[in-house]
Amino acid sequence: MYEQIAQNKRKTVALIVGALIFAGGMGYLFGFLIGGGSFSTSLAALVIALLIAAGLSFYSYRYGDQLVLRASRARVVTPEEEPRLHNVVEGLAIAAGLPKPAVYVVPEQAPNAFATGRDPEHSSIAVTQGLLGMMDRVELEGVIGHEMSHVRDRDILLGTIVATLVGSVVLIAEFMLRWFWWGGGMMGRGRDREGGGEGFAILAVVGIVLAILAPIIAQIIRLAMSRRREYLADAEGAMLTRYPPGLAGALKKIAADTTPMRVANNATGHLWINQPSRIPGEDNHWFENLFNTHPPIQDRIRILEEM
Amino acid sequence: MIAVWIVVGIVAFVLLYGVYAYNRLVRLRVRAENAWSQIDVQLRRRYDLIPNLVETVKGYAAHERELFEDVTRARAQAQSASGVQDQAQAENQLTRTLSRLLAVAEDYPDLKASQNFLALQEELTGTESKIAYARQFYNDTVQSLNTRIQSFPSNIVAQLGRFEPREFFEIEEPARGPVTVQF
Numbered sequence: 214m215y216e217q218i219a220q221n222k223r224k225t226v227a228l229i230v231g232a233l234i235f236a237g238g239m240g241y242l243f244g245f246l247i248g249g250g251s252f253s254t255s256l257a258a259l260v261i262a263l264l265i266a267a268g269l270s271f272y273s274y275r276y277g278d279q280l281v282l283r284a285s286r287a288r289v290v291t292p293e294e295e296p297r298l299h300n301v302v303e304g305l306a307i308a309a310g311l312p313k314p315a316v317y318v319v320p321e322q323a324p325n326a327f328a329t330g331r332d333p334e335h336s337s338i339a340v341t342q343g344l345l346g347m348m349d350r351v352e353l354e355g356v357i358g359h360e361m362s363h364v365r366d367r368d369i370l371l372g373t374i375v376a377t378l379v380g381s382v383v384l385i386a387e388f389m390l391r392w393f394w395w396g397g398g399m400m401g402r403g404r405d406r407e408g409g410g411e412g413f414a415i416l417a418v419v420g421i422v423l424a425i426l427a428p429i430i431a432q433i434i435r436l437a438m439s440r441r442r443e444y445l446a447d448a449e450g451a452m453l454t455r456y457p458p459g460l461a462g463a464l465k466k467i468a469a470d471t472t473p474m475r476v477a478n479n480a481t482g483h484l485w486i487n488q489p490s491r492i493p494g495e496d497n498h499w500f501e502n503l504f505n506t507h508p509p510i511q512d513r514i515r516i517l518e519e520m
Numbered sequence: 521m522i523a524v525w526i527v528v529g530i531v532a533f534v535l536l537y538g539v540y541a542y543n544r545l546v547r548l549r550v551r552a553e554n555a556w557s558q559i560d561v562q563l564r565r566r567y568d569l570i571p572n573l574v575e576t577v578k579g580y581a582a583h584e585r586e587l588f589e590d591v592t593r594a595r596a597q598a599q600s601a602s603g604v605q606d607q608a609q610a611e612n613q614l615t616r617t618l619s620r621l622l623a624v625a626e627d628y629p630d631l632k633a634s635q636n637f638l639a640l641q642e643e644l645t646g647t648e649s650k651i652a653y654a655r656q657f658y659n660d661t662v663q664s665l666n667t668r669i670q671s672f673p674s675n676i677v678a679q680l681g682r683f684e685p686r687e688f689f690e691i692e693e694p695a696r697g698p699v700t701v702q703f
Contacts, residue, residue, distance in 0.1 A: 304646065354649075
């Protein structure tokens, strides 16, 4: 557990440094293309990109949880509105020896849940309306135990930073792709007439490749962070509740449910207890598999049942 | 000369270890005290719920007088109990009478359907599971504290610092899964 916390801190720092290098490189390339190879323009673009990336990193550290909660349309609920959920969250916070996280509900019918925040003192747990309606108390405790383990192991900070930084990388990549498609293409033609087009075309190709590569890089980062972590949170959650069948039962219900989730997206998918799906019914759709950050739910159930 | 340095080194090492072990013991003791006060908070919350619950059940099942008296007596006993052992015994007694009180609701459909009763039942179940979780955290902490106090070499530091092993809080677990009431 302490090893996991230390590892998460290292990974968070590495991720931010990596994001800075990546942003710097992209900025340099972008400036190089706009300035037509001028060094000072490239350097200026690099500095601007670094500043933006640094600002973004700080923002996602400080306000990433709010961003993620808003992106999921989560709403704060009071103990009067959801007494059972509040009681269960408070109980498991006591079991883990942590302060009680803020409690949110996501207006979705698919059963799912996630935790976010920068540390246990600033953490939030969100569950969908569908999960509340579907799970009995013991199963709900299983799910919240899993999320509480993410909070305790500081998985939430890494997950939130990945969501916001990776989300912005995907955004920038899409922006670049579009720029090359429309603006870039025209400028290329304009320069062609001046005769210096060949080098520019090569760079444009490199830029496009990078823009295509960016989401793939983002995927690799996410794959690296999620799988083992989910098994660990399952095991630790079961240890908190001292009742593995609770979480196993909840995962079974989640696996059996095929309701699609409207707020599901590729930037926050890894945060949820189970990979949310926008495509109903088809578990093994190739497009979903491309963004797969979770171990197969059947394996998770089997391991819990063997405990 | 080398011998002197070796002795100095050993003394420094022993001192450093002593400071480390002492601080760890202090941390565990503080954590155990906090955990105990967390149990206390939840137990009090349960005492506060009981009069309300009894009144609500009375409204529908007034003739179960004996049961109400049992519950009130068990609550008074639990409140006045002192010491970890006595407290645990009194709480167990209270838990048993309370589950009898809840089981009565099975015979009175009006009571079972009452919003007030359902809210109180949720509050009671929630509080009882919080008591169980607080107990779990307390006992885990006490276990690490007692292990440190008794095992070598931290036991020497524990003796010098007058650390006392703490008692475990042994209460019955609330039932998991669907509860079946047999008559």
